[in-house]
Amino acid sequence: MRKSPAVRSENVVTRQHSAFKRLIGWTALLLGGWLIMAPSAVAQSLESLKDDSPWLSAEGPFPSSFDFRPSGSALPGEPAKFSTGSLTVYFVDVGQGDAQYIELPGGRNALIDGGPPNGKLAEFLARRGVTKIDHLVMTHPHLDHFGGLPSVFDSLQVGNFYDTMMDNAGTADDLVRAKAAAEPGIAISYPRPGDSLDWGQDVKVKVFSSCPDKQSAERARDVNACSIVLKLTHANASILFTGDAGESVEGRLVAEYGDELSADVLKVGHHGSATSSTSALLEKVRPRLAYIEVGAGNSYGHPRQTTLDRLLAAGAEIHRTDLEGTFTLTDHRPAPYTETGASAEKVAVGAGETAR
Ligand SMILES: [Zn+2]
Numbered sequence: 001m002r003k004s005p006a007v008r009s010e011n012v013v014t015r016q017h018s019a020f021k022r023l024i025g026w027t028a029l030l031l032g033g034w035l036i037m038a039p040s041a042v043a044q045s046l047e048s049l050k051d052d053s054p055w056l057s058a059e060g061p062f063p064s065s066f067d068f069r070p071s072g073s074a075l076p077g078e079p080a081k082f083s084t085g086s087l088t089v090y091f092v093d094v095g096q097g098d099a100q101y102i103e104l105p106g107g108r109n110a111l112i113d114g115g116p117p118n119g120k121l122a123e124f125l126a127r128r129g130v131t132k133i134d135h136l137v138m139t140h141p142h143l144d145h146f147g148g149l150p151s152v153f154d155s156l157q158v159g160n161f162y163d164t165m166m167d168n169a170g171t172a173d174d175l176v177r178a179k180a181a182a183e184p185g186i187a188i189s190y191p192r193p194g195d196s197l198d199w200g201q202d203v204k205v206k207v208f209s210s211c212p213d214k215q216s217a218e219r220a221r222d223v224n225a226c227s228i229v230l231k232l233t234h235a236n237a238s239i240l241f242t243g244d245a246g247e248s249v250e251g252r253l254v255a256e257y258g259d260e261l262s263a264d265v266l267k268v269g270h271h272g273s274a275t276s277s278t279s280a281l282l283e284k285v286r287p288r289l290a291y292i293e294v295g296a297g298n299s300y301g302h303p304r305q306t307t308l309d310r311l312l313a314a315g316a317e318i319h320r321t322d323l324e325g326t327f328t329l330t331d332h333r334p335a336p337y338t339e340t341g342a343s344a345e346k347v348a349v350g351a352g353e354t355a356r
């Protein structure tokens with residue numbers, strides 16, 4: 001359920017008065033009086049305080065790199081493009097398929113998968129005024145993950161493309177790879193398990209699984225098993241992105257990495273299918289939030305009730321794009337995506353963009 005922003009603000013002011021004082025104190029302390037928060041920014045910060053977020057109570061002291069900097073705000077002299085120091089992940093509602101758009105600290109961005117070829121991702125990116133993707137990951141060559149990528153290459157500038165060495169013959173994955181190869185100035189890589197990806201100094205990205213070498217014919221049958229699995233860590237909180245990895249991969253990950261798989265947020269594997277999100281994996285990941293990207297009424301029966309039960313038993317709060325639409329995670333707090341916010345920000349984004 002969405003609450004009216006006006007009602008939320010009123011409640012916040014009364015109930016969060018002391019929190020407001022602390023906020024001012026922290027802001028001054030952290031930024032040495034350098035940043036003077038605009039009234040609207042303060043209001044947004046207050047609103048963010050109201051959310052009874054598991055992150056606040058469980059994480060202890062706030063990581064200083066993203067304290068209460070509202071998404072879309074900017075430091076003096078900087079274009080109001082992305083929230084500097086913040087991390088926002090959008091689990092984009094692309095119907096039956098996966099696409100996660102990430103605003104990284106410092107204004108760079110990343111995109112993991114492009115959803116099916118239905119134009120939904122392109123529309124989302126256009127509404128946000130996105131003109132370039134710094135880091136593009138194609139987890140594996142299935143249409144519900146790469147179908148939207150040709151249009152990304154056609155309309156946006158892509159800096160880095162991370163691919164897995166799996167040819168899904170007979171699909172349009174060749175087209176995506178041809179477009180990647182033709183992109184001016186692009187760096188194409190096939191990350192290996194254990195690799196770290198350089199997505200900026202404020203985040204850590206570790207690859208847990210992929211197919212960095214050409215697959216044999218037998219292995220080629222399981223395209224999902226070649227999914228690039230990676231963990232993004234920012235300010236002591238982490239998100240595990242699993243593509244469509246299934247139980248065979250999960251078993252290997254648990255054996256190889258164990259507790260290193262621990263993550264606050266899980267992008268649930270394979271749209272919540274029964275053969276992903278095994279109890280063994282969930283015991284190691286122990287996610288507090290689980291995001292399932294899935295199309296309403298899809299023919300695969302995703303997500304499976306057994307999977308939902310396992311996630312709930314693991315203590316995860318579940319969010320699904322088929323029920324809630326695009327869902328976001330801003331500075332580690334879950335929130336529904338509002339078009340109002342996007343439109344308002346788009347104006348500022350557009351103004352900042354023209355200078356680049
Ligand atoms: Zn797949």
Ligand SMILES: [Zn+2]
Binds near residue numbers: 142144244270271
């Ligand atoms: Zn899929």
